[in-house]
Amino acid sequence: MKKILVTGGAGYIGSHTVVELIEADYTPIIVDNLCNTSIQNIQGIEKIIDKKIKWHNTDCTDKSAMDKVFAEEGRMEGAIHFAAYKAVEESVQNPQKYYDNNMGSLKVLLQCMQENNVKNIIFSSSCTVYGMPDVLPVDENAPFKKAESPYGETKQLCEKMLKEDSCNSVALRYFNPVGSHSTALIGDCSADRPSNLVPIITEVAIGKREKITIFGNDYKTPDGTCIRDYIHVVDLAKSHVKAMEFLINNTGKHAFNVGTGIGVSVLDAIKAFEQTNKLSINYSIGPRRDGDIEQIYANSNLVKEKLGWEAKETLEKAMISAWEWEKLKE
Numbered sequence: 001m002k003k004i005l006v007t008g009g010a011g012y013i014g015s016h017t018v019v020e021l022i023e024a025d026y027t028p029i030i031v032d033n034l035c036n037t038s039i040q041n042i043q044g045i046e047k048i049i050d051k052k053i054k055w056h057n058t059d060c061t062d063k064s065a066m067d068k069v070f071a072e073e074g075r076m077e078g079a080i081h082f083a084a085y086k087a088v089e090e091s092v093q094n095p096q097k098y099y100d101n102n103m104g105s106l107k108v109l110l111q112c113m114q115e116n117n118v119k120n121i122i123f124s125s126s127c128t129v130y131g132m133p134d135v136l137p138v139d140e141n142a143p144f145k146k147a148e149s150p151y152g153e154t155k156q157l158c159e160k161m162l163k164e165d166s167c168n169s170v171a172l173r174y175f176n177p178v179g180s181h182s183t184a185l186i187g188d189c190s191a192d193r194p195s196n197l198v199p200i201i202t203e204v205a206i207g208k209r210e211k212i213t214i215f216g217n218d219y220k221t222p223d224g225t226c227i228r229d230y231i232h233v234v235d236l237a238k239s240h241v242k243a244m245e246f247l248i249n250n251t252g253k254h255a256f257n258v259g260t261g262i263g264v265s266v267l268d269a270i271k272a273f274e275q276t277n278k279l280s281i282n283y284s285i286g287p288r289r290d291g292d293i294e295q296i297y298a299n300s301n302l303v304k305e306k307l308g309w310e311a312k313e314t315l316e317k318a319m320i321s322a323w324e325w326e327k328l329k330e
């Protein structure tokens with residue numbers, strides 16, 4: 001029984017990863033204080049796996065509470081650290097909240113791991129660490145540019161903290177996660193109004209919003225709209241299982257891009273949603289959004305070579321599952 005501590009395991013990416021860990025015969029232990037998710041995701045995990053899941057309603061920045069979790073759980077193979085705040089705009093309004101939680105939770109987790117001889121950690125990083133890369137597709141050797149937000153800065157600083165710690169680590173640099181589990185029982189339960197593209201598209205489709213505004217169509221891209229690498233969240237979840245296998249068999253510090261390698265424009269993403277779900281999305285063209293980069297997509301050769309992972313799901317499947325989640329979520 002390989003126990004894995006999963007902080008933020010009740011969140012969007014964490015809940016999908018917990019399901020994949022169980023399917024790969026690990027025993028995930030969730031630590032989440034539900035500050036940006038819902039108990040619905042825990043219940044959803046339990047329905048998918050058809051058994052109870054162990055979870056601690058604990059704040060990862062609270063050292064004495066985390067000490068109790070480690071004492072109760074005993075030997076663990078490693079940790080996957082999802083717990084963090086993720087709203088880019090809020091991080092600009094209230095940077096301290098982001099430094100405290102995102103770096104504070106990693107600091108406490110690393111201390112607990114060291115004290116309890118847990119060596120392996122997977123960290124949720126982001127392609128935001130690259131800013132606007134000079135070379136596309138971007139690979140892991142690209143330099144970190146000045147962060148566009150305090151949120152992005154926390155990802156850069158957390159990767160630095162990992163390098164300076166004695167643990168074995170994998171930083172997974174996610175591109176743009178989209179979609180949901182095929183059962184639509186788990187998904188993104190963020191407290192805030194969504195600001196990401198696909199949840200906004202689904203809100204337009206269901207009538208919560210009148211239309212989506214495309215942030216600029218005068219970029220130097222084929223259709224003038226920004227380009228991103230949209231990765232199905234189930235594929236992304238599976239990369240954590242591969243990364244944990246890798247860490248159990250290897251030491252050192254590692255960072256991998258987790259993307260499809262395919263650049264998709266905003267207009268293409270809207271069209272993909274419309275075609276797969278046979279719906280029409282009302283949109284208009286607005287001004288550019290501050291801080292948006294023109295285009296980014298992954299060179300994912302390294303993750304394929306070292307972890308044996310590559311994206312398998314299509315954008316179309318992600319769009320179908322995103323729509324199912326919008327219709328079924330509470």
Ligand code: NAD
Pocket residue numbers: 007008009010011012013014031032033034035036037058059060061081082083084085086101105124125126127174175176177188189190
């Ligand atoms: P999410 O908000 O759905 O999940 C984060 C979870 O952590 C939530 O369940 C929240 O309740 C919990 N949490 C936050 N602070 C906590 C604390 N101090 N103690 C205990 N629990 C705490 O977000 P997500 O989209 O699943 O993102 C997971 C991770 O991936 C985050 O670190 C995020 O920065 C990173 N990431 C997300 C994206 C994205 O677009 N979703 C992209 C790149 C990286």
Ligand code: WQD
Pocket residue numbers: 086088125126127128175176177195196197198200212213214215216226227228266289292
């Ligand atoms: C995608 C594209 C927008 C909304 C953010 C974070 C990043 C990472 C993922 C965590 C862009 C366009 C969007 C809208 C639009 N998160 N868009 N109209 O900005 O690539 O990345 O989430 O680590 O750090 O910055 O994702 O989904 O917000 O935008 O035209 O109403 O959709 O301009 O081109 P982004 P996004």
